[in-house]
Amino acid sequence: MAARNxxxxxAFQILFEGDQxxxxxxxxxxxxxxxxxxxxxxxxxxxxxxxxxxxxAERARRIDELIAQYSVGWTLDRMPVVDRNILRLGAxxxxxxDETPDAVVLDEMVQLAKEFSTDESPSFVNGLLGRLxxxxxxxxxxxx
Numbered sequence: 001m002a003a004r005n006x007x008x009x010x011a012f013q014i015l016f017e018g019d020q021x022x023x024x025x026x027x028x029x030x031x032x033x034x035x036x037x038x039x040x041x042x043x044x045x046x047x048x049x050x051x052x053x054x055x056x057a058e059r060a061r062r063i064d065e066l067i068a069q070y071s072v073g074w075t076l077d078r079m080p081v082v083d084r085n086i087l088r089l090g091a092x093x094x095x096x097x098d099e100t101p102d103a104v105v106l107d108e109m110v111q112l113a114k115e116f117s118t119d120e121s122p123s124f125v126n127g128l129l130g131r132l133x134x135x136x137x138x139x140x141x142x143x144x
Contacts, residue, residue, distance in 0.1 A: 003048070004100075005111075007048035007052065008049075009112065010032070012085055014029050014049070063088050070135075083121050093105045095132065095140060106133065113126075
C-alpha cells in the first residue's frame with residue numbers, strides 16, 4: 001500500500017520537524033496542510049497522515065514514557081532525533097491502530113530507519129518496537 005507508506009513517511013517528517021523546532025506537532029501539521037492547499041508544488045497531506053499525527057499528539061506523554069521505559073541504555077533526550085520520532089510514530093500505530101497489522105508497522109518503521117537514520121538504527125527500532133508489540137495487551141489494559 002504505497003499511499004499508507006507515504007502517509008507514514010509524512011507523519012514521521014511532521015513529528016521530526018516538531019521535535020527539531022520545539023513546536024507542537026499539531027501546529028506543524030496545520031502548517032503542512034495550509035502549505036499543501038496554497039502551493040501546488042507541495043504534496044497533499046493525506047487523511048491517514050493526519051490520523052497518525054493527531055493520534056500521536058493525543059498520547060504523546062504515554063508514548064514517550066513507554067519509549068523511555070523500554071529503551072535499554074538510552075534516555076529519550078540522548079536518542080537520535082530521527083530514531084526518537086520513528087519510535088514515537090511506530091509506538092502509536094502499533095499499540096493504538098488496530099487496522100494495521102503489527103508486522104506491517106514494524107517493517108515500515110524499520111524501513112524509515114534505514115532511509116533516514118544510522119546503520120544501527122533499524123535493529124534498535126525493530127528491537128524496541130518488537131518489545132512493545134509483546135507487551136501490547138498489557139499496555140492497552142494499563143491505559144483503561
